[in-house]
Amino acid sequence: MIMGYTFLDQKGTFYLENPENTGALYFPIAGEQGIKGAVTPNLGGDLKTGQNTFILEPVSVENLHNNKSTRNFWCCMEGKGIWSATGASAEEKAAAFTDRQEKSTLEAGIMWHKMTRESKKYQLRSTITSFVPVCDYQVEVMHVEISNTGREAVSFVPAAAVPLYARSADNIRDHRHVTSLLHRIRTLDCGVTVEPTLTFDERGHQKNEITYFVCGTDGKGEKPEGFYSTVDNFIGEGGSFERPEAIVKNLPPMPAGTAIDGYEAMGGLRFHKVVLRPDESKTFIILIGLAGNREDIEAIVSAAGSQKKVMDMLEVTKNYWNQKLNVSYHTEDERFDNFMHWVNFQPMLRRIYGCSFLPHHDYGKGGRGWRDLWQDCLALLIMNPDGVREMLIDNYAGVRIDGSNATIIGSKQGEFIADRNNITRLWMDHGVWPLITTKFYIDQTGDIGVLLIENKYFKDRQTMRGTARDERWQEGDRTILKDKNGNPYSGTILEHLLLQNLTAFYEVGEHNHFRMRGADWNDALDMAEERGESVAFTAAYAGNLETLSQLLTYLKEGGMSKVSVLKEMTVLFADDERLYEDIDAKKKLLAEYGASCRHDVSGEKAELVIEEVIDGLHHKAEWIKKHIRESEWLDQGEEGWFNGYYDNNGRQVEGRFPSGVRMMLTGQVFTIMSGTATEEQIEQITAAADRYLYEEKAGGYRLNTNFNEIKTDLGRMFGFAYGHKENGAVFSHMTTMYANALYKRGFVKEGYKALHTLYRQAMNFDVSKIYPGIPEYFDGAGRGLYHYLTGAASWLMMTVITEMFGVKGQNGNLIFMPKLLEGQFDANNRAEISLTFANCKWHVIYINGERKEFDEYQVKEIRLNGRTVSSTNMAEAFADNVIPLAKIQELDTRMQQEVIVVLN
Secondary structure: OOOOOEEOOOOOOEEEEOHHHOOOOOEEEEOOOOOEEEEOOOOOOOEEEEOOEEOOOOOOOOHHHHOOOOOEEEEEOOOOOEEEOOOOOHHHHHOOOOOOOOEEEEEEEOOEEEEEEEEOOOOEEEEEEEEOOOOOOEEEEEEEEEEEOOOOOEEEEEEEEEEEOOEOHHHHOOOHHHHHOOOEEEEOOOEEEEOOOEEEEOOEEEEOOOEEEEEEEEOOOOOOOEEEEEHHHHHOOOOEOOEOHHHHOOOOOEOOOOEEEOOOEEEEEEOOOEEEOOOOEEEEEEEEEEEOOHHHHHHHHHHOOOHHHHHHHHHHHHHHHHHHOOOEEEOOOHHHHHHHHHHHHHHHHHHHHOOOOEOOEOOOOOOOOHHHHHHHHHHHHHHOOOOHHHHHHHHHHHEEOOOOEOOEEOOOOOOEEOOOOOOOOOEOOOOOHHHHHHHHHHHHHOOHHHHHOEEEOEOOOEEOOOOEEOOOOOOOOOOEOEEOOOOEOEEEHHHHHHHHHHHHHHOEOOOOOEEOEOEOOOOOOOOOOOOOEEHHHHHHHHHHHHHHHHHHHHHHHOOOOEEEEEHHHHHHHOOOHHHHHOHHHHHHHHHHHHHHOOOOEOOOEEEEEHHHHHHHHHHHHHHHHHHHHHHHEEEEOOEEEEOOEEOOOOOEOOEEEOOEEEOEHHHHHHHHHOOOOOHHHHHHHHHHHHHHOEEHHHOEEOOEOOOOOOOOOOOHHHHOOOOEOOEOOEEHHHHHHHHHHHHHOOOHHHHHHHHHHHHHHHHOHHHHOOOOOOEEEEOOOOOEEEEOOOOHHHHHHHHHHHHHOOEEEEOOEEEEOOOOOHHHOOOOOEEEEEEEEOOEEEEEEEEOOOOOOOOOOOEEEEEEOOEEEOOOOHHHOOOOOEEOHHHHOOOOOOOEEEEEEEEO
8 A cells, every 4th residue: 555645643644745746635624613615735725604605716626726816825036036835836837747846745634734845946945834713703824934944044025815706606607707896805904805795696686794805914913014906916917826927026015095996806915025044934824714894804813913823723723623523543553543533524524514615526505415414413423412412303304294305404403495496306215314313323322212302394395205296385485384273283203203214115116116216325316217216225214114113112111102193194004915015005005195294284193002013114124125035136146136226117227238247236235234135145245246346446346337328217327437426436435334234244354345445545545646534436546536525434434433343322321342353453452442422431442362353252351440340240230241321321421431341
């Protein structure tokens, strides 16, 4: 493995030489107050708070090498040339790939980015640290230090140069020039501000109330001597951002108090001349952001206007994010431990950025989808469980009474918005994820009572699971389901879960699997609306129905005898195998149910016997599994796999075809995870996956084989080049779920292989060309794309903790079931993990003194805070590998609990 970058500590801080020699690198810096940015090695990228408030010009990945519009800092050497402290100059670009190229190094950690660049020609070194401080201000800080590395004094005129875009991303080609006419540009004593008069975007023409700014001081708080406030007066006629006339000719700046209207704005800040003796340095503070008024800007400059204040801010920011990442790992491989530190961080980035606003994620407007709401909670339950209960409960307000859900998520927690465009689309997998997350929450906390909390239902024009419209619902109506009397209707979380999974059970296609509808997890399987079926997620729903049966068993053991549901729902609980086999009868039942609650509901409740509900759910789950085994298993001798889909012509998608073998990973994941696949079938599946899907140079298991066909009867993915994105790339999310499923079923070496190949590929910098972490996918050449914002991170983190390390909850009890391979223990025969569970901080140490393999060792002894406890010591109420919730609740949550687990 080629190292690429080097880790400097145990907190993910890494070092990389000449990062600009690798294309398309970008790094996230953001704050929880709303500002979010991307920074490249040459300080390109952008900065914004949302779709309509871009401070710097929006960029996609191709802009990273095309755009000259970057954050820059110039040193005019007074007749001896000009030097860009960021490397974004025509001179330095011409030196690329030659021995004249400057040496640069990147050092970065969680939410901070530091570039150091050295010029032998000019005897100067720059160190620029970029971060978003933890504060109430919407600002990015550039801490610039210029040092004399030579033997003689050097003099130069310094100038910051940051082009201000100051408008909506919509205007990048939609009235780009016209919207510059709205700009009102002013120079203050500390910088340049832009306050557009109006905003032109999807919201219509509105009065603008935001001021964008670039301000700065030197390290002692001294203000700039003047300004270049428009692009025209900065670059000049025929100039460019890489060779601006104002810098080349050292043109005099304009003074504070200058007003210019109707031009592209420039945050050009010229400082007083600097003379540096050998080994001397000079610091500058550049602040880029937006505010509500001039007074706010002055407050920001006051708070961050000196070297000491910025260094204090940086330290606070580092500590803040490091404390957020309260999960750490120790194995034989320190690089894996640091890699996982960045994986821990990625779900936090998804909360901030949504699925947009990084260069590869050049779509959407920052919101998260229904799937994201639930999957990102998996990581939050491990790292920061405070508030997750309320988040889960609030999310259920997005469920419709027909079992579908809202797809436009509001900015506030629990806010869901009716689709103004009336686009009827239903992703058939959406009902799967809420239960998976809620079950994980219950296991982590023991809070089975959350199932009995009530919440409302979402209501808009879509009804009958998206197949009809409720014309009685009018635009502007409240998006809350009401009963016949006009009162908001609420049901328990359990009712919401039963509704989502039972309605899916009846919505079947001609092969008695659940209909594909708009797509499933793979959004690019979007062209089989009429006759498509997802066998893969039918299996996933089977697992859910079994999970619901298990949760109801917990409630029964706690004394519950009846299940209260909406009266209209009772038809969904029919338990009759003849019904299960009858496709038309299932469709009719679902249609009758949908019609009964098309506009509103009775509001009346029915009480069902809990034992009958448990049995009915179990029977439905078992029927699905049996049906899939009998109808979709493709036996190829020592190999085999499940067909996962039917196309829009009603044809089985996978198998052996004249064009070659067709196999998709998704169908194998959920048949394994749900218990549909037998152990013998899993052995055949892994053999087939290794033969047909695994490719080491691509980074592991591909999502599918090459179908050699543009299947317009299944999805747009087949129009993509093979090996890219959904068409045959190594898709981290599904590979991680494949590993999770294998670990759960006891196929540990196979699960480890799936995870380890992803890790190895991501860390092979010369091929993956990404910073630490897991990308959405690796392309055919093994390059990582769509970095940082991927649900794979939550699943990878959960799998490593609960399956590989085996530290997991079961209805609130803490269980130790390690599946670590012998080679993962360090030289002292130890593997360690620190995490939070049940409001306690835990440090778990596994000791494998005899270095046995995972299938040879078992838990011999548990020591809690130095005291040995075991199943024979019943006074402590410990089982062999379990610390019960009751015991955990007795512990002092202010202290870290040390658990030593001896394996033998």
